[in-house]
Amino acid sequence: xxxxxESGGGLVQPGGSLRLSCKQSGSTFSVYAMGWYRxxxxxxxxxxxxxxxxxxxxxxxxxxxxxxISRDNMKNTVYLQMNGLKSEDTAVYYCNSVRGFRTYWGxxxxxxxxx
Numbered sequence: 001x002x003x004x005x006e007s008g009g010g011l012v013q014p015g016g017s018l019r020l021s022c023k024q025s026g027s028t029f030s031v032y033a034m035g036w037y038r039x040x041x042x043x044x045x046x047x048x049x050x051x052x053x054x055x056x057x058x059x060x061x062x063x064x065x066x067x068x069i070s071r072d073n074m075k076n077t078v079y080l081q082m083n084g085l086k087s088e089d090t091a092v093y094y095c096n097s098v099r100g101f102r103t104y105w106g107x108x109x110x111x112x113x114x115x
Contacts, residue, residue: 002026002104004095009109012085016113020080022095022106029076033098036069036080038091038111045094049080062088085113 008020020036035050049069050058057069066084071077078095090113095106 004106006095006106006109009111011112017083023077030073034078035096037094040091087113089113
């Protein structure tokens with residue numbers, strides 16, 4: 001059974017940076033496509049960034065040029081480096097792991113951007 005554990009969220013001032021981490025256990029990490037999504041209370045969960053098993057990345061327009069997704073297959077971990085944070089980036093951020101028809105989610109980590 002795949003399990004995902006996120007970390008790295010917190011409170012940061014506008015313009016600041018955070019790095020989120022998501023460690024996967026229970027399966028062969030390198031064959032999974034990984035992603036980060038975010039959700040505000042009462043709203044749908046939106047894609048932030050994805051990275052395929054071969055390293056191809058994809059970003060939401062709202063974060064292009066500010067966020068970077070990466071993966072370390074030796075550590076079974078996917079990262080989201082967030083720079084130039086804005087108040088509208090405030091949300092719960094969820095890690096996602098996909099292989100075929102199987103999708104897994106982490107428990108989420110809160111990111112709050114506020115002065």
